Amino acid sequence: MLVSVASFSVMDAQLKLLSEHYPALQVAFIRGAAALPFVLLPILLRKRLARLRPVNLGLHFARGALAVLMLYSFVQAVRETSLASTYSIFMFAPLLVAALSAPLLRERVARAQWAAIGCGFVGVLVMLRPGPDTLAAKGALWAFVAVVTYAFSVVTLRLLARTDSNESMVFWFTALLAVGAGLMSLPAWRDILWDDLPLMLGVGVCGALGQHFITVAFRSAPAAVVAPFEYTALLWGVLLDIAIWHAIPSALTVFGGSIVIGAGLYLIQRERRQAAVAAESSGPRRH
Numbered sequence: 001m002l003v004s005v006a007s008f009s010v011m012d013a014q015l016k017l018l019s020e021h022y023p024a025l026q027v028a029f030i031r032g033a034a035a036l037p038f039v040l041l042p043i044l045l046r047k048r049l050a051r052l053r054p055v056n057l058g059l060h061f062a063r064g065a066l067a068v069l070m071l072y073s074f075v076q077a078v079r080e081t082s083l084a085s086t087y088s089i090f091m092f093a094p095l096l097v098a099a100l101s102a103p104l105l106r107e108r109v110a111r112a113q114w115a116a117i118g119c120g121f122v123g124v125l126v127m128l129r130p131g132p133d134t135l136a137a138k139g140a141l142w143a144f145v146a147v148v149t150y151a152f153s154v155v156t157l158r159l160l161a162r163t164d165s166n167e168s169m170v171f172w173f174t175a176l177l178a179v180g181a182g183l184m185s186l187p188a189w190r191d192i193l194w195d196d197l198p199l200m201l202g203v204g205v206c207g208a209l210g211q212h213f214i215t216v217a218f219r220s221a222p223a224a225v226v227a228p229f230e231y232t233a234l235l236w237g238v239l240l241d242i243a244i245w246h247a248i249p250s251a252l253t254v255f256g257g258s259i260v261i262g263a264g265l266y267l268i269q270r271e272r273r274q275a276a277v278a279a280e281s282s283g284p285r286r287h
Contacts, residue, residue, distance in 0.1 A: 001217040001229040007210035009083070009236035013244060014199045014206065016078040021196060024079065025185035028071035032178030034204030035211075039174050043167050051167040059160050060168075064176025066153040068184065071177060073146035081139025083237035084249040088257030089127055089143040091231060094264050095120040096151040104155050112270060116263040123259030126252060170211070224272035231261050 018027050043049060054060045077086045095117045101107040109117075128140050160169050192200075217226045234257060241247040249257075 001214065001226045002232060004210045004213035004217060005230055005233050006236060007206045007213065009233055009240060011203050011206035011210060012074075012078065012083060012086075012237075013240045014202050015075055016083065017244075018196060018199055018203075019075050019079040021193065022190050023185060023188045024072050024075040025068075025181050026189060027075045028068060028181035029178055029185050030200055031071055031203055031207070032067075032174050032176075032181060034200050035174050035207045036178055038204055038208035038211075039171055043171065048167055051165040052171050054168055054172055055163040056160055059156050060164075060172045061176065063153055063156045063160065063169075063173055064180055066149050066156065067173055067177040068180040070146050070149040070153060071181065073142045073149060077139045077142035077146055079139070080142065082241045082245065082247045082249060082253075084234060084241050084247075084257075085127065085140060085253045086143045086146075087234045087237040088249075088253050088260065089124055089140060090147050090150070091234065091257060091260045091264055092120050092124050093147050093150050093154070094227070095260070095267060096147060097154045098267060100151055100155050101158075105158060113267060116267045116270075120260045120263035123256045123263065126256035126259065222272070224268055227268050228265055231264065234261070 015027055015031060018030060022030070043052065074086070077089075098109060098113055099117045102109040124144065128137070128144060157169060217229075220226075238249055241249070
């Protein structure tokens with residue numbers, strides 16, 4: 001999980017660098033197109049093309065539309081503010097997914113979980129508070145749009161998992177992102193510069209590595225054990241900001257991000273305890 005988070009963070013830094021030369025929709029297209037060969041290659045090598053057949057086509061298209069909006073918003077966010085600021089708001093995603101799971105997936109959310117979600121939202125509001133830097137404030141709003149669309153995308157993923165294969169979900173998500181963002185970026189398309197090709201290749205490689213290692217991580221250990229390491233993205237965001245853009249996170253970002261991360265870790269710890277209790281109660285009993 002640590003290697004996966006590092007890979008995705010480097011990929012996001014490359015997307016931020018590309019956003020300095022290309023419109024956000026074109027960068028979203030580059031993200032999808034660069035990842036597509038790495039998604040297809042393992043499927044072809046394992047001769048699993050049949051598993052790409054979509055079952056719930058409507059949900060695939062809905063998730064594709066969410067992917068375009070999410071990547072567009074994320075690129076707009078990192079263009080106008082730092083990686084660390086964007087990541088701090090993005091840490092709210094697990095809490096928002098938990099909130100959406102109640103009305104959309106009919107899952108039970110306890111009072112303590114709602115309290116954690118509320119605390120996390122307060123942390124987001126702290127980071128969204130307008131300041132003297134209007135660009136940073138606008139970037140924070142774009143980051144919030146990105147996290148909302150990401151949370152809805154996760155919910156659709158959980159619905160799709162009931163009918164479609166993993167290969168189908170990953171391929172159509174990537175393909176629809178590339179096609180959708182590519183078509184929408186045509187009116188403002190800018191010629192690709194040869195000097196940017198290494199960055200684009202890096203986006204594909206880092207995205208593929210991140211996807212591979214996150215799959216290995218969740219296959220090797222329970223989600224409640226693995227998930228907390230996702231918060232190391234904030235550390236990577238700070239380090240990359242300093243190394244590339246010489247930017248240091250503001251006190252509000254650190255404070256608000258700490259609230260969001262604390263609420264998220266509480267939610268994960270609570271789910272871990274509930275899973276342990278459920279496993280114990282379902283085990284063999286002595287009479």
